[in-house]
Amino acid sequence: MSVKFVHFAGIDVSKSKIDICVLLSGDVKYPYSNCFEQSNKGFADMKKWLRSLMGNAIKKLLICIENTGHYNEAVVHYLDSQQIAVSLENAANIKRSIRDIRKKSDPKDALDIARYAKHHSDELQLWKKPISVITTLKQLLAQRRRLLSVLKALKQPLEEKAFYDWSGVPKTTAYTAGIQGLELDLKRINEDIAQLVKEDAQMRRQVSLITSVPSVGPITAYHLICYTDGFKQVKSGKQLGSYCGVVPFERRSGSSVRKPARVSHLANRVLKSLLHMCALTATKMKNSFGDYFRRKIAEGKHKMLVINALRNKIVLTITAVVQKQTRFDKNYIYQNLQKP
Structure with missing residues (x-):
C-alpha cells in the first residue's frame, strides 16, 4: 500500500x-x-x-x-x-x-x-469499485443460480413421482405453471447475460479466451470474470486455484502428523462446483486433458484425486491464456501434461 x-x-x-x-x-x-x-x-x-x-x-x-x-x-x-x-x-x-x-x-x-x-495492514488489499458491467453481470448470475435452485426443487418431485406411475397410486394434478414461469425468467436472464457480454469488448475478449480451453463453457467464464474482477485480482494460477479450492495442502507437524495433501474446504464453492463439472466433461474428451485422466487411472490413481488434478490444470490453463492474451494451444498444454 x-x-x-x-x-x-x-x-x-x-x-x-x-x-x-x-x-x-x-x-x-x-x-x-x-x-x-x-x-x-x-x-x-x-x-x-x-x-x-x-x-x-x-x-x-x-x-x-x-x-x-x-x-x-x-x-x-x-x-x-x-x-x-x-x-x-x-x-x-x-x-x-x-x-x-x-x-x-x-x-x-x-x-x-x-x-x-x-x-495485517501490510497484507490487505484496498477495495476498488468494479466496473459497472461486472457488477451487473454478478447480480444476473446470482439471480440465475437462485432460479436454477428453485426449478430443481420443483421439478425433482414431479420426476420422481412419474417414475412410480406403474404403482397404481392415485394421481394428482401436476401444477407446472410456476415452473413454466421460472423457465421463462431463466431464458430471459440468459439472453440478458449474453447481450451484456456482447456489448463489452474487454469482457467479450476474456470470455473468448477462457472458453477456448477445452471443457470450459460460457457460464464458468462469466463466474470467473465476476469473482476475480476481470482477473485483476489474480496474481497467479496457483493463487486462483487456492481460491477455487482445487490446490491440495500438506498437513505435517513433528514426527506424528503426516497427513496426505488434501484440498481445503475454505474455498469459493460456486467456482469449485463449476470447475468440477468442467473436469468431468474433460475426462470424456479426446485431448490432452482426457488422455491425462485415462493414463492416471490406468496407473491406479484414485479417480477423485485425478479429477481434482484436472480441475487444477484447467485453472492454471485459464489463467495462462488470460494473462498471455493468447487462445488455448493444445500442443503447449499437451507437453505440460506429459511431464511426470
Whole structure:
C-alpha cells in the first residue's frame, strides 16, 4: 500500500445496522465503538463521528469489513465514494486470527476485525469499485443460480413421482405453471447475460479466451470474470486455484502428523462446483486433458484425486491464456501434461 495507515477500524455488518470499532494511533486506553443504521443517513452519521475522533487524519484510516455478500455492498460503496480506505476480507481469515472465541457479540466482532486490520495492514488489499458491467453481470448470475435452485426443487418431485406411475397410486394434478414461469425468467436472464457480454469488448475478449480451453463453457467464464474482477485480482494460477479450492495442502507437524495433501474446504464453492463439472466433461474428451485422466487411472490413481488434478490444470490453463492474451494451444498444454 502506498499510504501508511496509522488508524484502524473494523465494521461488523448486519441487515439493518453496522457496528464499528476504531483503534486510534497512540491511544491504548480503549477502543472507540459505535453503532449506526444501514442507510445513507447512518453512513453520514458514521463519517461525522469518525471525523470527530481524528479530524483530517481520516485519510490515514484503514477500515476493514468482513465480506458478507450483499449486506456490505452499500457501506463499501459509500466509503469508497468518500475516499476512505476500505478493505474487504475473507471471514475465515479473520476468524482464525481471533484469540478468544468464548464471547460473541457484534461490538466484539467489530473489535476483532479492527485488530485484524491493524496486525495485517501490510497484507490487505484496498477495495476498488468494479466496473459497472461486472457488477451487473454478478447480480444476473446470482439471480440465475437462485432460479436454477428453485426449478430443481420443483421439478425433482414431479420426476420422481412419474417414475412410480406403474404403482397404481392415485394421481394428482401436476401444477407446472410456476415452473413454466421460472423457465421463462431463466431464458430471459440468459439472453440478458449474453447481450451484456456482447456489448463489452474487454469482457467479450476474456470470455473468448477462457472458453477456448477445452471443457470450459460460457457460464464458468462469466463466474470467473465476476469473482476475480476481470482477473485483476489474480496474481497467479496457483493463487486462483487456492481460491477455487482445487490446490491440495500438506498437513505435517513433528514426527506424528503426516497427513496426505488434501484440498481445503475454505474455498469459493460456486467456482469449485463449476470447475468440477468442467473436469468431468474433460475426462470424456479426446485431448490432452482426457488422455491425462485415462493414463492416471490406468496407473491406479484414485479417480477423485485425478479429477481434482484436472480441475487444477484447467485453472492454471485459464489463467495462462488470460494473462498471455493468447487462445488455448493444445500442443503447449499437451507437453505440460506429459511431464511426470
